Amino acid sequence: MADMNELLEKYFKGETSLQEENLLKMYFRSGKVKVEHEIFISMFDAFEEESQVVMPAPKRKVIDLKQPKLKRIGWQSISISGIAATVLLAFWFFRTEPVDADYAVIHGKRINNAAYAQQMAIAKMEKVNGILVKTMKPMQNIQKIKNSLEPINKISDVRIDLENIQDKLNFK
Amino acid sequence: MDSAQFKHQVLSLSDKLFRLAKSILRNNDAAQDAVQELSLKLWEKRNQLDEVENLPAFAMRSMRNLCLDTIRQNRDKDEIPSEIIYDEPNPYQRTESNDMAARVKNMIEHLPELQRTIIRMRDVEGLEISEIAYITNLTGNAVTVNLSRARQKIREQIMNEHKRVEERIWRT
Known part of the structure; x- marks a missing residue:
């Protein structure tokens, strides 16, 4: 054990090799440590315990650090799209109409000349009037026939009056 | 370096x-974030990693630099305490860390950053002095001196602790 004292002294001076230090570790783990060396068992135990420390499982924090970045990009793009849509809608609602609103469409063509448009409208109306007159002619004939049939309708009234008179006479 | 090689050579170092990172930052969440950040940075540089001679040492050095940068950035915000001076544990702490190994860990925790990192890299991770020198950007001799100081401080505190316990027992 004299060697162990020397080795310990060398150890505390920082002059031992790794092999010598392994010998010391084995000695203090052996359970056959001399009384004067017992106070150092805890020191070698501490080193042994420290060497068993492992890194805990990776933290979720790392994953979470990346996610907000993705979320932020998502919200940003949604916000930008929303703003763009609002601007477009506002533009569509409040867009300015052309000032020359007085025009006519003839045969699918836009006519800005008012006199020409008026002339065309009168011609169309006359044409419509002619059609109406032609269409009403048979109706007028029907009315004439109806008027000529008026006396015949009165015959039935006379007949009813005669029947009434006859009834009254029979009663008496 | 393809994804399979990256997984095998770099991600397998995650626990180390x-x-x-935990030793330097003294905070589980911050250490976890730092490892994830470094893994991402190394993945981005994966095509250049084939040129690295000692990848574990390179990764450890990068990790330490990243942690020190984090501390520098957070110093103004007081998010991570820069250094804690070891005091005798209060009654609450005594009940909290009843076993001596936990108290030794607490003692290591209160060492200055460089000593804390060096003692852990040597006694917990079992790295060679030359590797620690590369990671910390120090000479081999400077590493040995800091390692010796760290171990001596722990020994001194363990002995003081035992002395206090003995005195308390004899007093009662």
Whole structure:
């Protein structure tokens, strides 16, 4: 054990090799440590315990650090799209109409000349009037026939009056 | 370096890197974030990693630099305490860390950053002095001196602790 004292002294001076230090570790783990060396068992135990420390499982924090970045990009793009849509809608609602609103469409063509448009409208109306007159002619004939049939309708009234008179006479 | 090689050579170091980051930052969440950040940075540089001679040492060095940068950035915000001076544990702490190994860990925790990192890299991770020198950007001799100081401080505190316990027993 004299060697162990020397080795310990060398150890505390920082002059031992790794092999010598392994010998010391084995000695203090052996359970056959001399009384004067017992106070150092805890020191070698501490080193042994420290060497068993492992890194805990990776933290979720790392994953979470990346996610907000993705979320932020998502919200940003949604916000930008929303703003763009609002601007477009506002533009569509409040867009300015052309000032020359007085025009006519003839045969699918836009006519800005008012006199020409008026002339065309009168011609169309006359044409419509002619059609109406032609269409009403048979109706007028029907009315004439109806008027000529008026006396015949009165015959039935006379007949009813005669029947009434006859009834009254029979009663008496 | 393809994804399979990256997984095999870099991601397999996660636990070591986590322990180192935790030792420097003294905070589980911050250490975990640091490991994830470094893994991402190394993945981005995966095509250049084939040129690295000692990948574990390179990763550990990068991890330490990243952690020190984090501390520098957070110093103004007081998010991570820069250094804690070891005091005798109060009654609450005594009940909290009843076993001596926990108290030794607490003692290591209160060492200055460089000593804390070096003692852990040597006694917990079992790295060679030359590797620690590369990771910490120090000479081999400077590493040995800091390692010796760290171990001596722990020994001194363990002995004081035992002395206090003995005195308390004899007083009662």
